[in-house]
Amino acid sequence: MVINFTSVSGTLRIPSSKSHTQRVLAAAMLHRGTTDIIRPGNSEDELAVCGIVRDHCDLFEEIANGWRVHASGNHSFTKDFFCGESGLAARLLTPVAALSQNQISVTGTGSLLTRPMHFFNEVLPQLGVHVEGNDCLPVRIKGPLCPADITVDGSISSQFISGLMFAFAFAAGNAVAITIKNPVSIPYLNLSRQVLQLFGKYIGHPETGSYLFDPRKNEIKPQLRVEIEADWSSAAFWICAAAINGSMQLEGLSADSLQADIAILKALQQSGTPFHFEQGNLIVRSGERRPFTIDLTDAPDLFPVLSVFAAGCNGVSYLSGVHRLKHKESDRALEIQKLLSDMHIDCAAEKDTLRIAGGKTTASFQFVPPADHRMVMATALAAMYHSGDFRLHHNADAVAKSYPLFWEHLRRHGN
Ligand SMILES: O=C(O)C1=C[C@@H](OP(=O)(O)O)[C@@H](O)[C@H](O)C1
Numbered sequence: 001m002v003i004n005f006t007s008v009s010g011t012l013r014i015p016s017s018k019s020h021t022q023r024v025l026a027a028a029m030l031h032r033g034t035t036d037i038i039r040p041g042n043s044e045d046e047l048a049v050c051g052i053v054r055d056h057c058d059l060f061e062e063i064a065n066g067w068r069v070h071a072s073g074n075h076s077f078t079k080d081f082f083c084g085e086s087g088l089a090a091r092l093l094t095p096v097a098a099l100s101q102n103q104i105s106v107t108g109t110g111s112l113l114t115r116p117m118h119f120f121n122e123v124l125p126q127l128g129v130h131v132e133g134n135d136c137l138p139v140r141i142k143g144p145l146c147p148a149d150i151t152v153d154g155s156i157s158s159q160f161i162s163g164l165m166f167a168f169a170f171a172a173g174n175a176v177a178i179t180i181k182n183p184v185s186i187p188y189l190n191l192s193r194q195v196l197q198l199f200g201k202y203i204g205h206p207e208t209g210s211y212l213f214d215p216r217k218n219e220i221k222p223q224l225r226v227e228i229e230a231d232w233s234s235a236a237f238w239i240c241a242a243a244i245n246g247s248m249q250l251e252g253l254s255a256d257s258l259q260a261d262i263a264i265l266k267a268l269q270q271s272g273t274p275f276h277f278e279q280g281n282l283i284v285r286s287g288e289r290r291p292f293t294i295d296l297t298d299a300p301d302l303f304p305v306l307s308v309f310a311a312g313c314n315g316v317s318y319l320s321g322v323h324r325l326k327h328k329e330s331d332r333a334l335e336i337q338k339l340l341s342d343m344h345i346d347c348a349a350e351k352d353t354l355r356i357a358g359g360k361t362t363a364s365f366q367f368v369p370p371a372d373h374r375m376v377m378a379t380a381l382a383a384m385y386h387s388g389d390f391r392l393h394h395n396a397d398a399v400a401k402s403y404p405l406f407w408e409h410l411r412r413h414g415n
């Protein structure tokens with residue numbers, strides 16, 4: 001594929017959030033009642049969860065602008081399930097599937113087969129679940145999971161905790177608490193809590209790293225209509241592209257979203273990039289390109305595109321939280337450094353911080369990203385600095401994991 005653009009412009013409706021769609025689908029499957037899901041996303045990760053929900057709800061219908069899920073609230077997973085390459089699908093739905101007493105096998109494909117899953121081996125047996133597997137997928141479980149007060153390590157991924165939260169919220173029984181040591185990606189936990197609350201679940205949150213579940217305080221919500229938010233993670237590409245050169249009007253983004261990647265606005269502010277919200281749209285245009293310092297421990301998906309933006313800023317930027325990148329679809333810390341070094345940018349990981357001395361990007365470079373959607377999009381962003389045609393030899397299709405229309409949107413808005 002040939003990529004050739006130096007600026008971006010126009011008005012673009014940002015695709016729906018996969019983190020939001022996947023959570024709402026899971027809750028709709030577990031909930032007793034009917035849920036209309038409006039504007040769900042259609043990335044591979046969302047379709048993976050959708051396939052599992054179709055297999056386990058009572059009735060799944062396509063409706064105008066979305067999906068309708070009818071479910072009886074019996075939580076009985078009866079079938080083995082396949083998560084595609086979605087980390088969230090595996091880590092959210094395995095504890096949920098363990099609510100049933102059936103033996104269920106969980107598997108996936110590609111990079112998901114090497115991502116850590118030892119949380120299940122360590123934690124689920126404490127809740128009465130028999131687990132077979134070697135710390136990675138495939139894993140076989142046999143419940144029923146019985147919620148109990150538990151303290152867990154949250155340092156590898158928040159997704160396991162979201163899975164426990166969903167399982168605890170939909171189980172019957174006494175009041176119980178999850179206490180998390182070293183939580184990371186905390187906004188994703190807040191998003192899980194927000195979705196569960198929408199479905200009537202009581203979840204107290206007295207302090208960071210602690211969630212209380214009390215089924216007696218749950219509300220019954222037989223009929224729900226949930227509009228899926230636009231995705232701040234997909235928007236991040238357009239925000240960085242406009243900050244580098246051009247201007248974009250991005251539709252659908254909520255200024256008070258709980259999504260982690262809204263944190264990109266902090267980098268924009270520091271970099272002297274003008275942006276504002278106007279009638280529900282985010283308007284961004286290129287500005288001073290000052291270097292910035294940001295902690296991405298809680299918003300790791302911003303690393304690839306923000307690193308490429310930092311490469312074009314005039315000075316040294318510091319992005320911390322590098323340890324969060326090791327277990328994604330690729331080792332993103334390594335891949336970002338390879339990309340920037342191919343661009344002749346001085347970049348080094350110092351302890352947990354990526355130090356990027358931006359400003360002098362070379363006009364010609366080559367880089368072959370791994371089959372990792374966020375690294376492919378970051379490479380497309382880097383192509384803005386490349387003079388003439390940049391050839392992407394492999395892995396263009398990887399964007400479908402989160403953003404199937406990415407190349408079509410780039411053809412439309414890249415100049
Ligand atoms: O819960 C979610 O929707 C996600 C949580 C994050 O993972 P970690 O908690 O592993 O950082 C993020 O990187 C991933 O893309 C989506």
Ligand SMILES: C=C(OP(=O)(O)O)C(=O)O
Pocket residue numbers: 045085086087088089301328329374402
């Ligand atoms: C890491 C990601 O997703 P997941 O963990 O759900 O596979 C991502 O979208 O960048």
